[in-house]
Amino acid sequence: MGKARAKSLSQEERSSIAKRAADQRWNSHLPIAMHEGIMKIGELELPVVVLPDETRVITQAAFLEAIGRSKSFRGGTGISSTSESAPAFLQTEIFKPYLYEIAEMPVKPISYQTRTGAKAVGYNALLLPAVAELYLKLRDDYIAGMGIVPVRLRPYVEASDSLIRGLANIGIIALVDEATGYQSERAKDALSKILEKFIGKELSPYVKTFPDEFYENMYRLNGLSFKKDSRKRPVRFGKMTNDVVYARLAPAVLEELKRVTTRNEKGKLVNHYHRRLTEDVGHPKLLEHLSSVISLMKISDDWKVFKNYLDRVHPKFNSNLQLTLGDKASSKTKGKSGLDA
Secondary structure (H helix, E strand, O other): HHHHHHHHHHHHHHHHHHHHHHHHOOOOOOEOOOEEEEEEEEOOEEEEOOOOOEEEEEEEEHHHHHHHOOOOOOOOOOOOOOOOOOOHHHHOHHHHHHHHHHHHOOOEEEEOOOOOEEEEEEEEHHHHHHHHHHHHHHHHHHHHHHHOOOOHHHHHHHHHHHHHHHOOOOOHHHHHHHHHHHHHHHOOOOOHHHHHEOOOOOOOOOOOOHHHHHHHHHHHHHOOOOOOOOOOOOHHHHHHHHHHHHOOOOOOOHHHHHHHEEEEOOEEEEEOHHEEEEEOOHHHHHHHHHHHHHHHHOOOHHHHHHHHHHHHOOOOOOOOOOOOOOOOOOOOOOOOOOOOO
């Protein structure tokens, strides 16, 4: 039966079958993609996979295309490069001052098998927005120092800007999971895992976390005079801080912080929320978010304009994105008092 079938195949078909069999033997040590799909970001359509260890991977060619670069590496290594080092473009001189920004990121290429048994190479999906942010930081520094971005860098900067805008309201992990169909098989305790990463079981020692610059801008954007040494802030600042900071860190983080943080008989918080954040994930994420928030504050004329910028860049989880900027009338909010630093 097998011999008869073999005789009925063309030389090209036999070669193709032999090649697939050889690929499977040579690549047997590589993880096989559990789910495959196409992730859409704006006009981009990027092939993505989810591996058995839940690593989300963007194919190497798609990764390079997303940041405006050629689909193959310099020097003839091609899109199937299996180098153990960081991508070639991250090893250039212009990026050296910025690499500390992604020191903890998984930068090495990931080899895996497709569902058909072919070998493929890609990068951890989390690296894509991180690299795009590097290009935007490079852009900002060039503009600050020279007033202009070099022509050779403009395609990468423009692609990165479009990418970040496209990702503003959708997390990269969610995009990959939706594209591959993995979202339907994610563990039911996914939210618990997020909260476990962000919120610790014990209080950490108090360390001043919210810089004076944060409150100085809160006062300015609300038309108030700032006194650096004053510990008494407007009652509504607690609720406003929850809204612009904790509600935007990760799903349900604010709700869980409210649940686990003790209040006194007057209903005021006994401890600061940030003391319940984990040292390895929650606290670093808070500092990163605060830095971004303060940057948006600086370019805003009042609280309403700032909130519109914030809702576009860091939308609250499970909330709708505000698409248009309002006028410059200062907004007024009210809320209960609480510790906010």
